[in-house]
Amino acid sequence: MTNHSKPNRSELDNFEKQVFNALSRLGDQSTQELDFASRHNTHIKFSKQKKSGAKWTVLKNISLNADSYSIETDPGDLGLLSLVVHEIRHLQQGPLTALSVYGELDAWQVGFRFYRKVSSKPLRKPLEELLELPLSWSRQNLLQAKILMKQYSPGYRIDWYPLYPIHHEIIWWLTHHQPGGSET
Numbered sequence: 001m002t003n004h005s006k007p008n009r010s011e012l013d014n015f016e017k018q019v020f021n022a023l024s025r026l027g028d029q030s031t032q033e034l035d036f037a038s039r040h041n042t043h044i045k046f047s048k049q050k051k052s053g054a055k056w057t058v059l060k061n062i063s064l065n066a067d068s069y070s071i072e073t074d075p076g077d078l079g080l081l082s083l084v085v086h087e088i089r090h091l092q093q094g095p096l097t098a099l100s101v102y103g104e105l106d107a108w109q110v111g112f113r114f115y116r117k118v119s120s121k122p123l124r125k126p127l128e129e130l131l132e133l134p135l136s137w138s139r140q141n142l143l144q145a146k147i148l149m150k151q152y153s154p155g156y157r158i159d160w161y162p163l164y165p166i167h168h169e170i171i172w173w174l175t176h177h178q179p180g181g182s183e184t
Helices: 009-025 027-039 078-093 101-118 125-132 139-152 166-175
Strands: 044-047 054-056 062-065
Touching: 009 027, 009 044, 009 078, 027 078, 054 078, 062 078, 078 101, 101 125, 101 139, 125 139
Parallel strands: 044 062
Antiparallel strands: 054 062
C-alpha cells in the first residue's frame, strides 16, 4: 500500500464504487458477482493479511490486503478485479463451502477464468492446469487442486482446509460417501 494512512469512509466508498463500475464495464464477465454484491450490500475495505491478496468476511464484505492495495490502486487493475470476483464467489458459497478445498477450487476457477477472459497476460502453468480440473466431489481431483494451488502460491494455507465443506467431510469420514451419494 503506497499510502499507509487509513482511508476515511468517503474515500472507501469512492474506491468501492470505482471498482464495481470497472467490473460492470467488463460486461457479462462479472454480472452475477455484481448482482450478488449489490443485493448483499457488499463493501470493500483494506486490512493487513499475511498470505492472501484478499479475504471475505461473515458480514459479506471484502477486505483487500493493505500491503498490496490501497485507495490509490487503479480500480480497473485486472488482478484486483479478479480477486474481488474470487471473494464474491466465496460470499455466494457461504462459509461452510468457502472454507474447503472444494470452495477454493470453485473460487479460484471463477476468479482466474475471469482474469483470463479480460487480460492478455498468460496464466502460469499451475493455474492453467487448475482451470482444466473439473469442479467435482472427487477427492483425487481436490487433492490435485491443493497441489496446484501450492505450486502457484507456496505459502498458501490450503492444507488447513478440509477437502469438502466440513459437514460433508464429517459424513465422508464416517461413511466414505462423497456428496452426491457415491462411495469413494
